[in-house]
Amino acid sequence: MSEKVTLTIDGREIRAAAGGKLLWAALDNGIYIPNLCAVRERVRPAASCRLCFVEVEGSAAPVTACTQPVKDGLVVRTRSERVDRLVRSAFELLLSDHRLQCRECPANRSCGLQKIARERGLKLRLTRLKPLPKEAAIDESAAAFSFDRSRCVLCGRCIWVDREVAKVGAIGFTRRGLERTVTTFEDETLAESICNECGLCVHACPVGALYFKQPE
Amino acid sequence: MFSVPLPLASGEREEILKIVGDILKNHAANRENLIPILQQVQAKLGYLPGPAMEKIAAASGVPAVDLYGLATFYNQFRLHPPGKHRVNVCMGTACYMAGGRIALDSFERRLKIKEGETTPDRNFSLERVACVGCCTMAPVVVVDDKVEGRVTPTRVDGILLECGASNGAAGEAPAAENTPAGREQAEGAQRS
Incomplete structure (x- = not known):
């Protein structure tokens, strides 16, 4: 991957490895683009959080930076009225079923949502939408960590590491719509499931849904 | 929040596994065939019991939780046996x-x-x-x-x-x- 391409992001000229995705080229060069579900090694990005929208010259509508390949001569703007609207809406939708009690959350100060709110000047509360809290018991069956679904943003990063790094396959997405959730086979607790409690998913979680019982 | 599968009676599990085994013989157990396989299992048994999904998972190399994900995503699949x-x-x-x-x-x-x-x-x-x-x-x-x-x-x-x-x-x-x-x-x- 020695071949390099030159592109422009927010007026800055950037050189990046050909074949890579725009999101990582920007982040590697200190240009922030909000993201929650992105995993650098992932071949087919989930593109499910809808937070990494950017304007690409020549595209009619904003595109997700995590799926946009870098190309020679690409001209990108990370902010525009349209981008900000999309990101604000996606962010508020994520917050609408996220338990917003940051002070009680183990991810307080290291949370992906807090980072996005800070970087983009978004509010960590609902202004237009009604809260729709998820009712679910916290799974505390694993020895070292717990899973609180009421904080889950369904980014799928835990599932990706479970499959591709840990090679276990204990957790996955189940159900549909508002009931969409991350569970084990037949909704067993983590201890009952084939989970080997390696803890990689806890590190992958951008919010406080999966967290270690003892702070690290 | 979550519904719990009904317990199986003695002998029921064996019967389920035999039926699923027969259905799996007629299909290449790959990702594309998972839905047709689940449909046939449900046509035979009336629902998708846990052991059936586990057997299909083992045969196809797809994590069992993904079979459960399919079964809970589509309305046509039942996880509980039809009642009398x-x-x-x-x-x-x-x-x-x-x-x-x-x-x-x-x-x-x-x-x-x-x-x-x-x-x-x-x-x-x-x-x-x-x-x-x-x-x-x-x-x-x-x-x-x-x-x-x-x-x-x-x-x-x-x-x-x-x-x-x-x-x-x-x-x-x-x-x-x-x-x-x-x-x-x-x-x-x-x-x-």
Whole structure:
């Protein structure tokens, strides 16, 4: 991957490895683009959080930076009225079923949502939408960590590491719509499931849904 | 939040695994075929029991939780066995507006199960359907093949009583006798 391409992001000229995705080229060069579900090694990005929208010259509508390949001569703007609207809406939708009690959350100060709110000047509360809290018991069956679904943003990063790094396959997405959730086979607790409690998913979680019982 | 699968009776698991094994013989067990395989299993068994999904997972190399994900994503798949009496509550627009939700809630409370579930004695299963085509009678409930119109919570009690009564009149055991599990659980319930 020695071949390099030159592109422009927010007026800055950037050189990046050909074949890579725009999101990582920007982040590697200190240009922030909000993201929650992105995993650098992932071949087919989930593109499910809808937070990494950017304007690409020549595209009619904003595109997700995590799926946009870098190309020679690409001209990108990370902010525009349209981008900000999309990101604000996606962010508020994520917050609408996220338990917003940051002070009680183990991810307080290291949370992906807090980072996005800070970087983009978004509010960590609902202004237009009604809260729709998820009712679910916290799974505390694993020895070292717990899973609180009421904080889950369904980014799928835990599932990706479970499959591709840990090679276990204990957790996955189940159900549909508002009931969409991350569970084990037949909704067993983590201890009952084939989970080997390696803890990689806890590190992958951008919010406080999966967290270690003892702070690290 | 989560519904718990009904326990299987002795011998039921073996029967399930044999049927699934036969279906798997006719398919390449790859990701593309998972839905047709699940459909055939459900056509044979009436639902998708856990051991069936686990066997398909093992044969295809797909994590079992993904089979569970498929089975919970599509409305056509059932995770509970059909009951002896199948209660279908219409949630079409007319029935919904006329109080179909109230009828469904009443069944859920009376039977102590949620929509999509089956009572532990396997006597009743409860489902929602989208329009049965007789909106003038809204809210409509279809019990087995009998259409009930203008169903109120009081009528829900009546429907359940009639189902129970017809059991007694025919001199049958109060619990479902269509499965060994039903029989065992019914006996257990009577003892306790």
